[in-house]
Amino acid sequence: xxxxxxxxxxxxxxxxxxxxxxxxxxxxxxxxxxxxxxxxxxxxxxxxxxxxxxxxxxxxxxxxxxxxxxxxxxxxxxxxxxxxxxxxxxxxxxxxxxxxxxxxxxxxxxxxxxxxxxxxxxxxxxxxxxxxxxxxxxxxxxxxxxxxxxxxxxxxxxxxxxxxxxxxxxxxxxxxxxxxxxxxxxxxxxxxxxxxxxxxxxxxxxxxxxxxxxxxxxxxxxxxx
Amino acid sequence: xxxxxxxxxxxxxxxxxxxxxxxxxxxxxxxxxxxxxxxxxxxxxxxxxxxxxxxxxxxxxxxxxxxxxxxxxxxxxxxxxxxxxxxxxxxxxxxxxxxxxxxxxxxxxxxxxxxxxxxxxxxxxxxxxxxxxxxxxxxxxxxxxxxxxxxxxxxxxxxxxxxxxxxxxxxxxxxxxxxxxxxxxxxxxxxxxxxxxxxxxxxxxxxxxxxxxxxxxxxxxxxxxxxxxxxxxxxxxxx
Numbered sequence: 001x002x003x004x005x006x007x008x009x010x011x012x013x014x015x016x017x018x019x020x021x022x023x024x025x026x027x028x029x030x031x032x033x034x035x036x037x038x039x040x041x042x043x044x045x046x047x048x049x050x051x052x053x054x055x056x057x058x059x060x061x062x063x064x065x066x067x068x069x070x071x072x073x074x075x076x077x078x079x080x081x082x083x084x085x086x087x088x089x090x091x092x093x094x095x096x097x098x099x100x101x102x103x104x105x106x107x108x109x110x111x112x113x114x115x116x117x118x119x120x121x122x123x124x125x126x127x128x129x130x131x132x133x134x135x136x137x138x139x140x141x142x143x144x145x146x147x148x149x150x151x152x153x154x155x156x157x158x159x160x161x162x163x164x165x166x167x168x169x170x171x172x173x174x175x176x177x178x179x180x181x182x183x184x185x186x187x188x189x190x191x192x193x194x195x196x197x198x199x200x201x202x203x204x205x206x207x208x209x210x211x212x213x214x215x216x217x218x219x220x221x222x223x224x225x
Numbered sequence: 226x227x228x229x230x231x232x233x234x235x236x237x238x239x240x241x242x243x244x245x246x247x248x249x250x251x252x253x254x255x256x257x258x259x260x261x262x263x264x265x266x267x268x269x270x271x272x273x274x275x276x277x278x279x280x281x282x283x284x285x286x287x288x289x290x291x292x293x294x295x296x297x298x299x300x301x302x303x304x305x306x307x308x309x310x311x312x313x314x315x316x317x318x319x320x321x322x323x324x325x326x327x328x329x330x331x332x333x334x335x336x337x338x339x340x341x342x343x344x345x346x347x348x349x350x351x352x353x354x355x356x357x358x359x360x361x362x363x364x365x366x367x368x369x370x371x372x373x374x375x376x377x378x379x380x381x382x383x384x385x386x387x388x389x390x391x392x393x394x395x396x397x398x399x400x401x402x403x404x405x406x407x408x409x410x411x412x413x414x415x416x417x418x419x420x421x422x423x424x425x426x427x428x429x430x431x432x433x434x435x436x437x438x439x440x441x442x443x444x445x446x447x448x449x450x451x452x453x454x455x456x457x458x459x460x461x462x463x464x
Contacts (some may be wrong), residue, residue: 120309122307122309122311123311123313125275125305125311126305126307126311126312126313128275129273129275129304129305129307129383130325130373131296131297131300131301131325132296132325133296136328140324141313144315145315
């Protein structure tokens, strides 16, 4: 058993370190792209979910229910093979950004809706009484208060997004998880050091995000303004 | 200044305002009283379209209030003070006062701050300019809310039960500010349960019950010489 973590395996991994660094980089790119898309979709559909327009509202609802009730892996495969079979060659990175963006976007839309609904009705009445337009009300009064409320759950979703880049190994996504497994399978079967390093890298990226979320939350509960 | 003509308001089957007609003259201090659920809050909220009447007309300063012009008409003419204060919790007191006037380009930032300090002096809270609303007591917050409404330089101020959410010992500090204001030439419409205030400040009192105006008159007529049985019953309970 001690052979799993034998020294030569670590040396071997060190020699191939660029593989892991590239994998991590791909994961970060996918997470960053996915976050942009997820924020865009999340805010758009979250705002739609709170609108008085019934069509917009149900549209947002359908989006949310589809993407939060189907496994992410299946979404990735579906998007990937849809493109492949329609003859479009698509990079797994783009598929990853799309799938994660769509999925996490749905979860963020729910966070945004909750955040907006947490703003008391009196705030809207105060701005109406002061002659602010709907857009001004959103920009000056609702969004600034809402951002504070949703920051912690939003940061949590960002960590979830980074971790979920793992599902891209199904389509050879060159993400950190994929390159790790690949490196193990095609080499010396040094899965001990490989998985340990892979886990540490994920932890190193996500821990600062989640602990920031927790600090933010405490801060928010502390001052309540 | 304000005219309600045959205003009706229904929520589904619930008919809360029934043919309400009110005309408020310039500079007049009108107080609306009545039991809970009588429609007095709905009435005052129709005056700036926080509630849109189901039927009937609202006129402000010779212009008919519609969905299209309400933002401008309300901004230019009417300020409001709410039962729950509704200050903006993420802004300092000073910013609460200056935000809308600066946004609407009624004044520059410097002018707005000068005006804000003037009204903070009036309500006795200049020292709180840099505080946030949650650091203030209820009475202080409501005085700030009054100053905020004044900063818009509106000619009409609506007060929707301004003291109902306050602890008893804070009611008077808010009423004192309102009494001070009543000496100015602004048009005030107040919904309240404070009979002492109504007696002292009102030019005219409107008594509402079950969505209708039952009686209107001067404080003297209303408190001392009413013939209306419903009014008598109401007054006997609260005086």
